[in-house]
Amino acid sequence: DAGVIQSPRHEVTEMGQEVTLRCKPISGHNSLFWYRQTMMRGLELLIYFNNNVPIDDSGMPEDRFSAKMPNASFSTLKIQPSEPRDSAVYFCASRWGGTGELFFGEGSRLTVL
Amino acid sequence: KQEVTQIPAALSVPEGENLVLNCSFTDSAIYNLQWFRQDPGKGLTSLLLIQSSQREQTSGRLNASLDKSSGRSTLYIAASQPGDSATYLCAVWMDSSYKLIFGSGTRLLVRP
Numbered sequence: 001d002a003g004v005i006q007s008p009r010h011e012v013t014e015m016g017q018e019v020t021l022r023c024k025p026i027s028g029h030n031s032l033f034w035y036r037q038t039m040m041r042g043l044e045l046l047i048y049f050n051n052n053v054p055i056d057d058s059g060m061p062e063d064r065f066s067a068k069m070p071n072a073s074f075s076t077l078k079i080q081p082s083e084p085r086d087s088a089v090y091f092c093a094s095r096w097g098g099t100g101e102l103f104f105g106e107g108s109r110l111t112v113l
Numbered sequence: 114k115q116e117v118t119q120i121p122a123a124l125s126v127p128e129g130e131n132l133v134l135n136c137s138f139t140d141s142a143i144y145n146l147q148w149f150r151q152d153p154g155k156g157l158t159s160l161l162l163i164q165s166s167q168r169e170q171t172s173g174r175l176n177a178s179l180d181k182s183s184g185r186s187t188l189y190i191a192a193s194q195p196g197d198s199a200t201y202l203c204a205v206w207m208d209s210s211y212k213l214i215f216g217s218g219t220r221l222l223v224r225p
Contacts (some may be wrong), residue, residue, distance in 0.1 A: 003145075004156075022165070029209065033211065042215060042217060043215050045211070045213070051209070054194060055211065056211065091156055093157075101159045101162040102147060102159065102213065103159055104156040104157040104158070104159075105156050106155060106156040107155070107156050109154075110195040
């Protein structure tokens with residue numbers, strides 16, 4: 001299996017621009033997580049999907065952030081408009097069921113100038 | 114509120130040493146516990162998942178133990194190698210859904 005696949009790996013954009021991060025979970029996994037990692041705050045859960053349905057989005061910082069999972073093999077995290085404080089590494093992770101291991105993608109490093 | 118602590122925050126050892134990384138948690142009512150490693154600029158790699166009914170798990174040179182009653186887990190690395198240098202993160206699953214609480218990690222350097 002190819003693992004969790006994220007794109008782009010690196011994104012540099014200017015404040016105010018729209019950013020879309022993409023994730024392909026491991027085939028057969030029915031739970032998908034978006035995390036954000038910064039030096040100051042560590043790993044933060046942004047949103048959790050189960051069977052393509054958003055279950056908890058309480059970690060999404062503001063209305064500027066939105067996430068979708070149109071099918072079992074694809075999810076997006078969108079920031080519009082982006083701000084410098086959104087600069088971080090964004091991770092997507094997936095697992096099967098309620099007892100399986102959580103597997104992370106390589107992350108998308110976002111820099112907002 | 115569950116808190117996960119990892120001690121030490123950083124560790125430097127010569128190659129070949131056996132070492133132990135510690136993880137403690139304040140609420141013993143955990144579901145599972147998972148150990149990860151993270152290399153600089155990379156994602157988290159799952160090392161071991163210990164189910165709540167288990168006491169330990171082994172994978173190669175790694176052995177992780179879990180003592181829920183005392184709120185502790187240890188990750189034992191045998192015969193350490195420079196390639197083991199990374200940050201090791203402990204995380205506890207609070208239930209079967211999605212609540213995963215991470216420790217702040219132990220940064221390990223294995224010197225050749």
